[in-house]
Amino acid sequence: MAVEVVMPKLGMSMKEGIVSAWNKKAGEFVEKGESIASINSEKIEMDIESPAKGTVLEIKVPEGEGVPPGTVICCIGDESEKAPKEKQPKPAGERLKISPAARKIAEGANVDIHSIQGTGPGGRITKADVLKALPEEPKTQPAENDQQFVSTMRKTIAARMTESLQNSAQLTITMKADVTKLTVLQHQLNETAKTKYDTKLTMTDFAARAATLSLLEHPEMNSSYQDERLSVYEHVHLGIAAALDGGLAVPVIRHAERLPLIELAKKIKWYAEKAREGRLLHDEIEGSTFTITNLGAYGVEHFTPILNPPEAGILGIGRMYETPVYKEGELCKSDILPLSLTFDHRALDGAPAAAFLSTVKTYLENPASILL
Structure with a gap:
């Protein structure tokens, strides 16, 4: 039976954890206790170890995305298995699920979040979903010494x-x-x-x-x-x-x-x-x-x-x-x-x-x- 790996709660006041990097890809084999991902919350950064031996069946939370503690971020099991299906998004009229980072980007770009189909756990709208919905802009070549990404800790x-x-x-x-x-x-x-x-x-x-x-x-x-x-x-x-x-x-x-x-x-x-x-x-x-x-x-x-x-x-x-x-x-x-x-x-x-x-x-x- 597939094992669900969840975002751990790093402290009583933690509201969200971010997957900073995946060390394994979907379809790759992993040993029990092997590091599968790095996560962070404010100034804490740590590795998540695999709770079981098997194959990474599905990665549910992409790099850079933040989710509440307890959210399933990936599934591990036998390669012949299928990852457990997420529950469908709740009917209209109930509170829309969207990550804080995604909401901030959507508001800044004046994008209607209700028009976006969430691909995150439980139909949650992720940052990747919002970025995908943004109108395309002309791509510019970054300067040679520009640093494009800054860590959450920084x-x-x-x-x-x-x-x-x-x-x-x-x-x-x-x-x-x-x-x-x-x-x-x-x-x-x-x-x-x-x-x-x-x-x-x-x-x-x-x-x-x-x-x-x-x-x-x-x-x-x-x-x-x-x-x-x-x-x-x-x-x-x-x-x-x-x-x-x-x-x-x-x-x-x-x-x-x-x-x-x-x-x-x-x-x-x-x-x-x-x-x-x-x-x-x-x-x-x-x-x-x-x-x-x-x-x-x-x-x-x-x-x-x-x-x-x-x-x-x-x-x-x-x-x-x-x-x-x-x-x-x-x-x-x-x-x-x-x-x-x-x-x-x-x-x-x-x-x-x-x-x-x-x-x-x-x-x-x-x-x-x-x-x-």
Whole structure:
């Protein structure tokens, strides 16, 4: 009997998933557990594995088309079988089924959607159906370096960053932390961390712990400004930006204030791995109250992070470098860590923002306080 493969629900708030690419074509053989398609929803992208061994009998949702969770996207079975027939479209007078992308294109082109025959699941009108109904236009040759297609993830990031800059009053301040003591402590702890916890402590881990403790002391930074209302949070849901191929994800570590350093470090690595493998759930990238982003690995020192809306602050970590400094009248080598804090001036002023960043600096320069 043919097996139906459905669009999974990646989170409680997910309304639609998009098939970004099919790895198999109709009529091709597939092993159980083999990747048959890639799907995405906002900033989450993941592969769908075949639930059974057999032949792809029919692909019901084309690439680039979005459908609600639970919608059948393809059928797998014996090559002699036929895919289960979809129910016929509902009679006139009932609500017309059409994907959001298809409706938007139809409205923009002034096309009557009631005149279009839907070929999607249950007679749903797809983007391909609308495009097929559009009057033909003269084809133009794209410029050599034009990029014709932009991923859904890229579009989402672009929209959120534009929204962030347009709807907040962002200001960035910088400081430098002398982390010479911290680097010594880091090397001392990592042997034990590797042996006992199978992990290692990075500068991002220490900065995350320092930021979390500082947010508890400066709750005005752990806030958001929306609809002319300022919300200050008692808990710290820490977002850690993770670079992906062609995009960015910000998994959220909930109640970071309850986690000791080693547990926080393990969570950061676990979520980063899930992000790279495309296994993050929608709920795991929502609800952050403050974000940390580290560009040190790319050689960047100070930079201007963009707020992750609706948060009031984001801390940027730059590349650590060595420099000679005078300490107690003697010239010695120090490890310097650049810090960049972007904050929403609607939520708080420069003085409390500077006080928060100064507290982060103090924790990093006195690393024993991070462990206690």
